[in-house]
Amino acid sequence: MRNLDACAFTPLAEGNLLCGMRNVLIISISVSLLLFGAGCATRAPLACPEAPAAGRTAKVFFATDRRQLPSGGELRFGRERTDPPGLHLGWERVALGPGHRLGKVDAAIAITPAHEQNESAEGPRPNALRRTDAEIAAFVETRLRPAIRSAPPLRAGRPRQVLVFIHGYNTTFDEAVRKTAQLAGDLELVTCGGEMRGVSVAYSWPAQGTLLSYLADEENAEWTQQRLAPFLQALARVCRQERAELNLVAHSMGARALVRSLADLANAGEPHRREKLADHVILLAPDIGRGLFDQYVERFLPLVGHLTIYVSAKDRALGLSSLLHGGHQRLGLLESTVLAALQITGFGRGDHRELGYIAEQGGAPEKIDMIDVSGSFASQLGHSYDDPAFVADLRELLSHDTPAGSGGRGNLQRREIGPSTFRNVKHLRYFRLKMGAL
Numbered sequence: 001m002r003n004l005d006a007c008a009f010t011p012l013a014e015g016n017l018l019c020g021m022r023n024v025l026i027i028s029i030s031v032s033l034l035l036f037g038a039g040c041a042t043r044a045p046l047a048c049p050e051a052p053a054a055g056r057t058a059k060v061f062f063a064t065d066r067r068q069l070p071s072g073g074e075l076r077f078g079r080e081r082t083d084p085p086g087l088h089l090g091w092e093r094v095a096l097g098p099g100h101r102l103g104k105v106d107a108a109i110a111i112t113p114a115h116e117q118n119e120s121a122e123g124p125r126p127n128a129l130r131r132t133d134a135e136i137a138a139f140v141e142t143r144l145r146p147a148i149r150s151a152p153p154l155r156a157g158r159p160r161q162v163l164v165f166i167h168g169y170n171t172t173f174d175e176a177v178r179k180t181a182q183l184a185g186d187l188e189l190v191t192c193g194g195e196m197r198g199v200s201v202a203y204s205w206p207a208q209g210t211l212l213s214y215l216a217d218e219e220n221a222e223w224t225q226q227r228l229a230p231f232l233q234a235l236a237r238v239c240r241q242e243r244a245e246l247n248l249v250a251h252s253m254g255a256r257a258l259v260r261s262l263a264d265l266a267n268a269g270e271p272h273r274r275e276k277l278a279d280h281v282i283l284l285a286p287d288i289g290r291g292l293f294d295q296y297v298e299r300f301l302p303l304v305g306h307l308t309i310y311v312s313a314k315d316r317a318l319g320l321s322s323l324l325h326g327g328h329q330r331l332g333l334l335e336s337t338v339l340a341a342l343q344i345t346g347f348g349r350g351d352h353r354e355l356g357y358i359a360e361q362g363g364a365p366e367k368i369d370m371i372d373v374s375g376s377f378a379s380q381l382g383h384s385y386d387d388p389a390f391v392a393d394l395r396e397l398l399s400h401d402t403p404a405g406s407g408g409r410g411n412l413q414r415r416e417i418g419p420s421t422f423r424n425v426k427h428l429r430y431f432r433l434k435m436g437a438l
Contacts, residue, residue: 045102051100057095064203064206065206065223067081084131086129087130094180103386148160168254169214169217169221203254221254225261251284255286259296283308285311290328308404312332312373313374315332315333373390375432389433404429412434
């Protein structure tokens with residue numbers, strides 16, 4: 001993927017001073033990520049202390065519009081776009097070793113080579129490029145529907161679970177699959193004994209997998225929407241028919257692709273005939289402008305059962321993204337002004353300002369929750385969202401459907417947020433995740 005942006009890396013001698021300054025800022029972002037991303041982190045607890053010595057295995061379905069690489073019979077996908085545009089759809093087996101730690105994509109999580117897999121009951125793994133919406137829907141019908149039907153619910157009386165994870169910037173295909181497997185294990189979709197109790201899907205768009213590829217990744221995150229939207233639409237239809245719960249989790253720039261795709265689907269349907277597409281939509285450190293989100297949320301909110309946005313005041317990656325976008329505030333970053341962005345890059349120190357006083361608990365649950373996880377991060381970068389306290393809260397939300405501030409999510413402290421934060425968000429609840437609560 002080359003020359004995707006008008007500001008390609010060109011010498012300043014060519015007279016493109018503005019683009020040159022922008023490229024310098026991108027390089028500065030990359031250096032900052034390298035410097036601050038190596039902070040010390042606390043040792044997370046084992047995800048499954050009672051797991052067998054051989055570990056457990058997760059089956060992860062995937063949908064990707066990355067170009068397939070020649071790899072001697074194994075499925076491997078690079079950073080280039082499919083040409084012509086389309087989706088490769090299939091599945092991988094991922095080992096979750098007994099040493100896997102909660103919230104971490106660690107060395108204990110590894111994709112099992114294809115030649116070691118036994119898929120005889122399901123036939124050969126599909127890898128053909130599917131270009132049309134009908135072909136995408138056919139895969140969902142023939143492969144995902146049986147998997148949803150065969151997966152037992154997490155517990156009696158609960159619907160079956162389907163999880164879709166959409167990764168962010170600077171992520172490879174293998175990293176996306178491994179992250180999805182980590183989420184499946186930590187959210188109890190794979191038991192400690194290795195039994196699948198849900199369906200996990202990695203949607204991987206052609207992020208370049210390098211720190212200097214931010215502009216190219218922005219272009220590709222927009223490009224993938226023409227396949228993400230019909231894939232989600234087909235999957236949602238099957239989930240409704242199977243009475244399964246569809247939960248969409250998107251991180252960073254992937255949240256931008258998801259929000260826009262949901263808005264496109266909302267615009268395409270007649271208002272009086274819109275059906276719920278997802279039960280939960282989870283945005284983790286969303287790298288999307290607040291002004292853009294404010295326009296999109298009004299359109300897509302009728303399609304989702306509940307929207308949860310995890311944010312932080314200590315996310316240095318989003319602080320630098322705000323600078324790159326002319327100071328426009330990012331949804332996932334609290335107090336995202338140029339001054340605050342400079343402070344969180346390391347030039348200034350100090351805790352973030354509280355958004356308000358502690359609010360009274362109680363009242364009817366609202367449709368949108370914003371959760372501040374600033375206090376739970378031990379790493380300096382604050383963008384990875386792998387803290388055990390965060391994972392525990394996400395598990396209570398998705399696996400147990402626990403409302404914020406109650407039951408297993410009692411570690412969320414209700415606070416007030418200014419009414420002018422979002423123009424079109426009428427009923428937003430704001431919580432802060434208390435440190436050390438597992």
